[in-house]
Amino acid sequence: MLAVAVLGPGAAAERTLMLATTTSVDATGLLDVLADEFKKDTGITLKWIAVGTGAALKQARDGNADAVIAHAKKLEDEFLRDGFGVNRRVIARNxxxxxxxxxxxxxxxxxxxxxxxxxxxxxxxxxxxxxxxxxxxxxxxxxxxxxxxxxxxxxxxxxxxxxxxxxxxxxxxxxxxxxxxxxxxxxxxxxxxxxxxxxxxxLENIYAVIAVDPARIPTARYTEAMTFIAFLTSPRGQKLIGEFKGKSGRPLFEPLAARPGVDLVK
Incomplete structure (x- = not known):
């Protein structure tokens, strides 16, 4: 006999986004702030794996992430050329x-x-x-x-x-x-x-966010990834990035998404 689960009102499956990210946005506490505000705005729960950029991109290639935050243009270009990523957007620099x-x-x-x-x-x-x-x-x-x-x-x-x-x-x-x-x-x-x-x-250090291409990784949550990219590049997301000070008492990242000419996609 086939059992069918019936979900009551408000019991819809939780929307989540798995992010593979460079360590600096995690270690400073920036991602904690962004995750809380992203959840408030969209209802999407942000989860993440914090590793070096090379390892973060590998996580995405292996199907373990829906989006990536990276800061190595050479590796990002390779990721895009190989068909694993789309819609790269610059978000910040230090x-x-x-x-x-x-x-x-x-x-x-x-x-x-x-x-x-x-x-x-x-x-x-x-x-x-x-x-x-x-x-x-x-x-x-x-x-x-x-x-x-x-x-x-x-x-x-x-x-x-x-x-x-x-x-x-x-x-x-x-x-x-x-x-x-x-x-x-x-x-x-x-x-x-x-x-x-x-x-x-x-010594300029530019951070970018990339959605994993669902044409290459069918399990990638593309809608959630693009919602996150829109959040990070919005005036609200950029304000959160620019005003974040963590424990240092000083701004740690300069928002870049609103500035023409900074997106270095070839």
Whole structure:
């Protein structure tokens, strides 16, 4: 005998959206704020997996996410070209910076460019701590090392961990590392590290959201993903991003969606 479940009024299945995201928007607490407001506005529950950008895009390729927040244009372009993603939209930016010991033994603070800064670290044989996890930060770090003539063979440590843990290791080792400004300023207890090189154009860090293409991943919740993208790029979503300060007491992300010319889709 066939059993049929009868749902009463208000018992409709909960609408959810699974997001694979870079760690910085999670570690700072921004996603908690966005999830609460998104739920209020749409009734959709946002769930997420916070990993490096490379791993986040792999989660989406494997059918484990409906949308992605990433910050590595090279990897995002590949994801789009391979047919896994659609409707990429820029949502925010901050900057990368190099942090290191307060006494700056490599003299990084006097460098004219990020490549020169890394070159000074390499020449001084000071420790450099890398995420080594194919995240957006790791990809940018490798690009900068290439401009500096290649990464050092000695005194180079890969943690294989997220930004927060990598910063803690750098502080323990009195080493240098590349970090996004949001995670650094939002993480307490890093008194041994200070920014030693920042503000250069090549350190711009752009965040984008991408919907998973249901033509490639039939289980992807495309309607919910596009609802989330519309929320993030709306004046309300952009205001939430721009005003978010977390525990740092300072804005951590600059909203970008409303600015013409910032969406870098080719």
């Amino acid at each position: 900057y990368f910076m190099i942090v290191g010991p307060a006494d700056d033994p490599a003299g990084v603070s006097g460098a004219a460019s990020a490549a020169e800064a890394l070159g000074r670290i390499k020449s001084s044989r000071a420790p450099f701590v890398s995420r080594g996890d194919k995240s957006g930060t790791h990809i940018r770090e490798l690009d900068l090392w290439a401009l500096a003539g290649g990464r050092p063979e000695a005194a180079y440590l890969e943690t294989g961990q997220g930004m927060a843990e990598t910063l803690r290791v750098a502080a323990e080792r009195r080493g240098y590392t590349l970090t996004d400004t949001a995670t650094y300023h939002g993480l307490p207890g890093l008194s041994g590290l200070k920014p030693v090189f920042e503000g250069a154009p090549e």
